[in-house]
Amino acid sequence: MKSIIKISLSIAAGSVLFFTGCNSVPEKKTVAKPTKMVSEESLGLRKVDLYSENVVTPDETKYSKEYAGSGKTIARAFQDAPPMIPHDTEGMLPIQIDNNQCVGCHMPEVAVGMNATPIPKSHFTNFRPHHKFDGKMFEKSIDNMKNETAIQEKDTLVNARFNCSQCHAPQSEGQLVGNTFSPDFTSKDGASKSSWNGSKLTEGLDTILGE
Numbered sequence: 213m214k215s216i217i218k219i220s221l222s223i224a225a226g227s228v229l230f231f232t233g234c235n236s237v238p239e240k241k242t243v244a245k246p247t248k249m250v251s252e253e254s255l256g257l258r259k260v261d262l263y264s265e266n267v268v269t270p271d272e273t274k275y276s277k278e279y280a281g282s283g284k285t286i287a288r289a290f291q292d293a294p295p296m297i298p299h300d301t302e303g304m305l306p307i308q309i310d311n312n313q314c315v316g317c318h319m320p321e322v323a324v325g326m327n328a329t330p331i332p333k334s335h336f337t338n339f340r341p342h343h344k345f346d347g348k349m350f351e352k353s354i355d356n357m358k359n360e361t362a363i364q365e366k367d368t369l370v371n372a373r374f375n376c377s378q379c380h381a382p383q384s385e386g387q388l389v390g391n392t393f394s395p396d397f398t399s400k401d402g403a404s405k406s407s408w409n410g411s412k413l414t415e416g417l418d419t420i421l422g423e
């Protein structure tokens with residue numbers, strides 16, 4: 213198969229050459245001079261030309277040094293966006309299977325005492341497809357006509373939410389590029405609170421509940 217592709221490609225390339233060969237006497241055309249030039253300095257985020265590697269100064273990322281509890285939460289990017297981490301995460305990342313300090317302060321049973329926002333209900337709900345696996349083969353265990361998920365409410369944090377920093381990033385200062393996006397929050401306090409709770413999680417979903 214590969215060689216066939218190669219051959220047809222080379223034929224194609226050959227024919228291009230052939231045709232351009234025939235057209236070797238170009239028509240005389242006056243090409244309009246570009247009025248607007250794009251400078252190398254304006255092309256990237258580095259703001260210097262491509263040959264001045266030694267003077268590139270990238271925008272510095274300054275993560276919050278505030279201790280948990282003294283940081284300022286910033287508005288959420290859009291309705292039910294994962295809130296950014298307002299505190300220092302020094303020594304907490306990367307999250308490891310046997311070392312997840314985030315849950316030590318944010319699990320609902322400890323959060324109130326820690327003055328931290330409890331991990332919401334969505335993180336205790338499993339949205340993953342519910343397949344059977346016998347060690348060799350995966351088998352669908354639900355109705356094909358429905359969405360391939362079985363939403364289950366759990367008492368424990370679901371594994372898909374264990375790696376907090378996959379979705380929650382620490383706040384940082386500095387603005388490499390401006391942001392012109394402005395969200396329309398669907399709930400009144402959407403900039404600071406999740407609305408994605410209770411029945412809203414499954415609204416409009418044709419999905420098996422439980423199982």
Ligand code: HEC
Pocket residue numbers: 280281282285286294295296297298299301304305313314315316317318326327328329330376377380404
């Ligand atoms: C020592 C306890 C502690 C640890 C450890 C901790 N946090 Fe926090 N966290 C807090 C407190 C206190 C706040 C401030 C109150 C609030 O906004 O929840 C906070 C705020 C947050 C918020 C903002 C919530 C919101 O509604 O704006 C997020 C997100 C968050 N933390 C995620 C994390 C993640 C992810 C980790 C692990 C990398 C972590 N936290 C580790 C105590 C902690």
Ligand code: HEC
Pocket residue numbers: 292293294295314315318329330331332334335369372373374375376377378379380404405406407408
């Ligand atoms: C797959 C992405 C994802 C992961 C992983 C994740 N979160 Fe979230 N988190 C979200 C989203 C999206 C929201 C906002 C919607 C909601 O509340 O469910 C949120 C909301 C939150 C809130 C604010 C709740 C509120 O009521 O305002 C806290 C606190 C939080 N997460 C903590 C954590 C911690 C701690 C972990 C790790 C144990 C974690 N999250 C893992 C996506 C994630």
